[in-house]
Amino acid sequence: MNARTRSDWMAPVKSGLMGGLIALLIAMVGLVEVSVKRPILTADGRILLSVGQLLLLLPIILMCYKAVQVFAAGCEKVTDRLGLLATGALSGFFASLVLAALVLLGRVINLRTVFIRASPDLFNTLTFGLGLGGGSVVLLLFGALLGGLVAAITLLPDRIRRPLVLGLALVPLAAILTSALFAGRGFSVPVALLVGVVAAALTFAWRQTQPKLQDRVAALSPSGQRTYQVFRWLLPVAIVLALPRLGAYPSEVLVNVGLFVLMGLGLNIVVGFAGLLDLGYVAFYALGAYAMAVLTSPEMTWHGIHLTFWQALPFAVLASTSAGIILGIPVLGMRGDYLAIVTLGFGEIIRLVFLSDWLKPFLGGSNGITRIPKAVVGSIALDNSPKLYYLILAGCVVAAFVAIRLKDSRLGRAWMAMREDEDVAQAMGIDLIKTKLLAFATGATFSGLSGAIFASKLTSIYPHSFHVLVSINVLGVIIVGGMGSIPGVVVGALALVGLPELLREFAEFRLLMYGAALVFMMLTRPEGLVPEARRKLELHEADGEV
Template identity: 50%
Template structure:
């Protein structure tokens, strides 16, 4: 052993220094590997047509389009990853960032852009366009920055190398500078990306004149505005002294009386925001918010079924359809069979009834099913619901493929709610109701029973939990919330058709709660905003919506399987399970998890 040992110190306290281990970030093989991965991503997004179709969307007029941002982000990120330090190991000296480490980013960025350049060269040579129709001359022009093939490709590689270098050089900046820089850039791009939302907000706040200064006529931030906003943001970030304490910890320190007052104040503030919001943001954003609200309502419902009770239901849309059709039949004057023409509020109790009944009808036959079997059977139920609504058999009542039209508006006293900003209020009220119910349920006796059942059905039964009623209750509550959502949906659209209730609907709700964090109410809210709201605001993405769902899911499962805003207990479960797997010890002696994850 080369480790020197000074006399008198016990051997164990001596730090063991293994110098052979690379303590620097630069590792040429790792950098090349990362570069190749990034290159493949670049080739993929180009060949799929993302770059070209996003080029129409200007972010900073006239120099930067969304397509280029996508293209440039990849080498920047990979450079950043390549510049990361190797993980800190016990007994090893803590590695430090050195200027030399920037080489990693340089190599990755260069490799990635060379791969993309090869695609550009290969396209005409092998006539790749017959295979990938998106490899158009326009795309080639874009990738060569319209500088001609030879110099354009050189420029492309040079940009890739530069961006990779910048990405890894970010590590060399002091933490404060780096975070301020990254945040400011993200904000600027965010403002440009959410131009519609920003414009609406400005108009609602009576600042329309500002929008002409910030955004150009053709769309996108103007260059002076970009510089100004970036400068303000960066200056603000750098000048603010961070307290290093989150709001939550500061709140926890308050005395009880102050705590209650703070909560009240927050509640009142929230109420005011909710009342004013639809008026400020205007009809288009209100429409998006309404949609988010309807999905949120379903998300809360499915969260009870899947997140708390662990029953994987893939046919959740069935309950939504039941709610929508019940409402349509009861209120529409043109309901084909039975048309009592009730008002929305009078019909609502019947919606609860039919949805609950549907919950029981789906729940009863699957009582003894677990995990995968349950998922497949519920998947079937979802399709059955749609096919029944479409069938000739029920046509005299539900109108078959023609659906039910002429659904009147929601009456509240003398006024009728039908514009998106008006409909926002009943939706917000139902969402609040659902959130409150879920919140009260999750730590209640029945919430515990669901949790126990999710863990181990047999033992839960041996503890005296009545599996039948507990399961049915989860289905029924979930169904009622989806029924509400469907009922409002019918009022909002003014008609119902069977084809609105397809599998994608169920899957979207499922993605919402998984991305947000199973079992977490805040998570479901964030999930609904990200999964439903964002694509509506970024209409460029609409064509690729399901692609992005897929990517988001894969990335989430790799990086943050507990969801964006998980419940504390769920995050703990997952990290502990992973750690336990790593040391090769079984986490539990129980039977297989019944689909709870």
């Protein structure tokens, strides 16, 4: 290896400073302050590690990791172990230097006139409660140690490293989830150790036995293979069915996630399959909800019809489908940005129509429509979240089934060809008008179904529930999940709808975290969390890591 030049040492310093600055930003906007009370690790009622502290650690860890990766890049096997450790430690040191500088500055001048979150509490958190002098030194040492540790972990052989990282990542995740779901107090040290060790051991064991298991399965008789497949599916299905057992609040969150999964599956067809960027998708959700409300609520006396949920459902869905086609016709000739703008306008028009005083006697205006009846199955009223969960789950399963079947169908092929090149698709014999309208109509149908369930879930709806942000949210769900990928929609909805619901203290930072998540995704994993194979290929063929 050549003698390292100066720029080799600049890289970890830069990464470190960057990590420190991100941590600084997180602290200054107040994310740390709101979450420093939510425990992850506790001992005798004292918080050892809180979500707030973890938020400060994460960017530093990530940037140290990046520095180490840059160092290791280009070598087949890292020979310069000391250099690697030093790189990690250096970038960790510089990251904590930024935070130490903040503490110092905060003691000298009163930052709170501008940055109201630069509170003594924050400084206490940063200096481990050890005061200015000692705390700063400890902070710097801690940063260097953390960076070194990150570097050390990358040195471990793969079969140990993966279980270890997984165990380390799972502990805070599990602690946050349990504390959010069951108002728990985080994990005590022994519990955390237990969770981490068990997770790591299971991963280790799984990775050791998986190849053998696959051989065993391959050696099974055809009927044995079938049984294996059934059992392999049985467990996830059982878990999904048992989820409402977690309680009313988790079910509530899951129902909201479900509504977005349903919408996401629809928008995924329009945007992911057919490549038509629709920013007014909330319109169909609103139409489904309002159709349900108008047809079922006893408040709506002008038409003299009062249906039950199930009687109204086909009409609500049909209303959205027709709206999808009606919107589709004028925008048939539009592509890309133009289409996005027109659909954005359409979404707003629909909301304003529902809000208008002119239509108040028919649609309730700003007062909305209330007293929408709950759905009833047999003699059971779906009047709480655990019961509603099954309704939305059924909707999602049907929608996912339809989407999967469509994807591999002739129509799915036509959508794909149209997304790639409209002119050539047409020259191949694809009827663009029919194909586009079918995409809009299918997407709108799923959204309308979601809206109808939404209306009967809340029993009252107001125009402001159908803000343009809902459209953006759904789009975010499919971008984060992976454009065109059906499992991606579920993962995206869990990440963007489920997580923020669980971590209520972040409510006011929701959009900020949303933006940060999207930027981070675009930088590191533009194909989404669960990418469609084709898209992954396209995005990575340039760097040859297919």
